[in-house]
Amino acid sequence: MSILIERPPPHGGRLEERVVHDPELGRKLIKGCPTFDIKATLDDSGTPVRNVYREIMSICYGFFSPVDGSMHKAEVDRILKERRLLNDWVFPYPLVFDISEEDLKNLGVGVGDRVCLKLKGKPFAILDIDEIWRIDNPEEFATKVFGTPEANPEVVQEPFDKKMPGWVIYKSLNRVVLAGKFRIINEPTLLPPFDKFWFPPVKSRQEYDRRGWRTVINHQTRNVPHIGHEFLMKDAGYTGDMEPCHGIQVNAIIGVKRPGDYPDEAIIEGHAAVNEGGYIKPERHIVTFTLWDMRYGNPLESMLHGIIRQNMGCTHHMFGRDHAAVGEYYEMFATQTLWSKGIPSYGFPASINDVPYGLQIRPQNMKEFWYCPVCNEIAYSECCGHTKEKQKFSGSFVRGMVAEGLFPPKVIFRPEVYKVIVKWWKEFGYPFCNAKYVKEKEKRLEVDLPDM
Amino acid sequence: MAKSIAVLLDDKRIGAVKGSDLEGKIEQMFGGQLSCFIVEMDDAKAKQVMDAFDTARVDSRGFITDVPIAFNRVIFEEIARTKSLGAEAVDGVLARVDEIQKAAAKEKEFLPCPEF
Incomplete structure (x- = not known):
C-alpha cells in the first residue's frame, strides 16, 4: 500500500479548455453572428451583483470542469434536486446565461443559432444556443438554489432573504435562459494587479x-x-x-x-x-x-x-x-x-x-x-x-x-x-x-x- | 445576556483620559499590543443600539461590532465626558443617534485614509 497522495484528476475526468487562441479562427467563428453586449446583473437598487462574463471565463478556462456552458433546464432541475449534472458529476449551482424578453426579441435568435457575446464593446465569446427556457419565478428559483430550514434542516437555520448576496443574484436573474456551450474567441488580457x-x-x-x-x-x-x-x-x-x-x-x-x-x-x-x-x-x-x-x-x-x-x-x-x-x-x-x-x-x-x-x-x-x-x-x-x-x-x-x-x-x-x-x-x-x-x-x- | 463593545484606544485617546479613574480601566488585548475600554450594556440597551444601526451585529465573542465609525468616536466622547464605562455613557450615545446616523451616511462613501 502506498501512502503517497497523488494529484487528483479533474472533476469529470478531463479539463474543459474552451478558448480559441488563434485570432483568425476567432474571427471566422463569429462571422455573420448576431451580437449581444454582456450586461451586469443588477439588484433592485441598480447595484451590480454579478457579471456573467466571470462565469464564462471560469467555465472556458476549466475552473468549473466538467461544465461547458449555460445549463439546460433539465440540468438545472437536477442540480436543484440532487446537486448533480446530467452526466452525474456533483455540482452545486445552476449556471445560466440569462437575458430579458426584450433582449431576446431584439436579438431575434432561436435554437441552433450562434451569438457573439461582446464585453467592453469587443467580441469576447460565442454561445451556441441549443435550448431557450424560462425561469418562472426568480424569487422561488433563488430559494430553491440555497434551500430552506424546512427542506434542509441539517444545515439551514434561517430563510434566505435580501441580505444574502447569493440569493439576491439568483432572484435578480432575467427570465430567459439561452442554454448551450460557450467558447472564448478573443482571449482577454488580465489587468494588473x-x-x-x-x-x-x-x-x-x-x-x-x-x-x-x-x-x-x-x-x-x-x-x-x-x-x-x-x-x-x-x-x-x-x-x-x-x-x-x-x-x-x-x-x-x-x-x-x-x-x-x-x-x-x-x-x-x-x-x-x-x-x-x-x-x-x-x-x-x-x-x-x-x-x-x-x-x-x-x-x-x-x-x-x-x-x-x-x-x-x-x-x-x-x-x-x-x-x-x-x-x-x-x-x-x-x-x-x-x-x-x-x-x-x-x-x-x-x-x-x-x-x-x-x-x-x-x-x-x-x-x-x-x-x-x-x-x-x-x-x-x-x-x-x-x-x-x-x-x-x-x-x-x-x-x-x-x-x-x-x-x-x-x-x-x-x-x-x-x-x-x-x-x-x-x-x-x-x-x-x-x-x-x-x-x-x-x-x-x-x-x-x-x-x- | 449582556453585550459588550470594545472601544479601541490610540495614544490620543489614552492621553485624553490620563489622570482620571478611567485610566485604571484600560484593558490590554493581544499581549498588550492593543488598548481598549470594554463597555458592557444590558439587553435592552444593546437592542436599542442594534435597532439604531442596521449594520450592527453581535460577533462570536458577544461583542457588538460593525457600528459606524462615528459611533466609536461618540462613545469615546461620552465615556470621557461621563467618566463612566456604564449606562451613563451608553445613554449619552443613544441621545446622539441622529448625529451618528448623519455622519454614518457620509462614511458609506468616503473614509479618510491614515497617513503613516
Whole structure:
C-alpha cells in the first residue's frame, strides 16, 4: 500500500479548455453572428451583483470542469434536486446565461443559432444556443438554489432573504435562459494587479510540476489575510502524507462581494505580501484567483471550491468555521458536515468524497485560531487550554480597527499586509467594498480585450 | 445576556483620559499590543443600539461590532465626558443617534485614509 497522495484528476475526468487562441479562427467563428453586449446583473437598487462574463471565463478556462456552458433546464432541475449534472458529476449551482424578453426579441435568435457575446464593446465569446427556457419565478428559483430550514434542516437555520448576496443574484436573474456551450474567441488580457496571479487549471498543474509539488493544500479566501489566516495556512499545511503538503495555494475569489469585504485588489496583493515578506516563503506559497461572484452558500460554495481546486490540481482543501458564509443562514460548521458525513437533503447521504461521481480533493477541516496571552502565541483552539483568556480574531473587530485608521499591531496584521490595505484605500477612497467601488469595478472589470 | 463593545484606544485617546479613574480601566488585548475600554450594556440597551444601526451585529465573542465609525468616536466622547464605562455613557450615545446616523451616511462613501 502506498501512502503517497497523488494529484487528483479533474472533476469529470478531463479539463474543459474552451478558448480559441488563434485570432483568425476567432474571427471566422463569429462571422455573420448576431451580437449581444454582456450586461451586469443588477439588484433592485441598480447595484451590480454579478457579471456573467466571470462565469464564462471560469467555465472556458476549466475552473468549473466538467461544465461547458449555460445549463439546460433539465440540468438545472437536477442540480436543484440532487446537486448533480446530467452526466452525474456533483455540482452545486445552476449556471445560466440569462437575458430579458426584450433582449431576446431584439436579438431575434432561436435554437441552433450562434451569438457573439461582446464585453467592453469587443467580441469576447460565442454561445451556441441549443435550448431557450424560462425561469418562472426568480424569487422561488433563488430559494430553491440555497434551500430552506424546512427542506434542509441539517444545515439551514434561517430563510434566505435580501441580505444574502447569493440569493439576491439568483432572484435578480432575467427570465430567459439561452442554454448551450460557450467558447472564448478573443482571449482577454488580465489587468494588473490580477495578471500576475492568473493560473487557470492547465497552467496551475504545469506550475505545480515546475515547482516539484505533488501535494498542494488550498486556502479559500475573500479576505485580506490577518495573522489568524496566516496560521491557518501554516498549520493546515502540515497536512499531507509522509511529509507536509509541498505547496500552500491561496485561491482568492474575485468578483462582486458584499459591502464590508475588502476590495479584490487588496485581497490578492495582501496575500502576496505574506510570501513577499517571507512569512510563508514564496517557494512553498502561491497566490492565485478564480473569477466568480460569490454566492456565500457555505456548504454549497465549499462544493464549488472543491471542484475549482481539484481542477487546479490541489490534493487538499482547508475548511474552517463559517466557510464562505454571511449572516447566520447556515449552521457554522455546515461545510465541514458536507465533507465529513454528508447532507442528505442536498442529495449527499455520505461525505462528498464518498458518493459516486463525487470529489477526490481531501478536506482538512479546521476549527479556529486565536491569540492566547498565556501561551503568548497564536494558538489552535483544539490545542490551547486557556479558553477564558483567549482573544479571537473577529473579522468584524479587525475591520473596525482598520476603519478607525489605527495601525494594527503585528499580532493582528503583518505591516506589509496592512500597507497593501492602505495602498488600495488611497486609490478607492475607502478601505472596503461599497456601492461606489462595485459600480466603478463593473466598468473596469478584471480584463481588457484586444481588437479583432 | 449582556453585550459588550470594545472601544479601541490610540495614544490620543489614552492621553485624553490620563489622570482620571478611567485610566485604571484600560484593558490590554493581544499581549498588550492593543488598548481598549470594554463597555458592557444590558439587553435592552444593546437592542436599542442594534435597532439604531442596521449594520450592527453581535460577533462570536458577544461583542457588538460593525457600528459606524462615528459611533466609536461618540462613545469615546461620552465615556470621557461621563467618566463612566456604564449606562451613563451608553445613554449619552443613544441621545446622539441622529448625529451618528448623519455622519454614518457620509462614511458609506468616503473614509479618510491614515497617513503613516
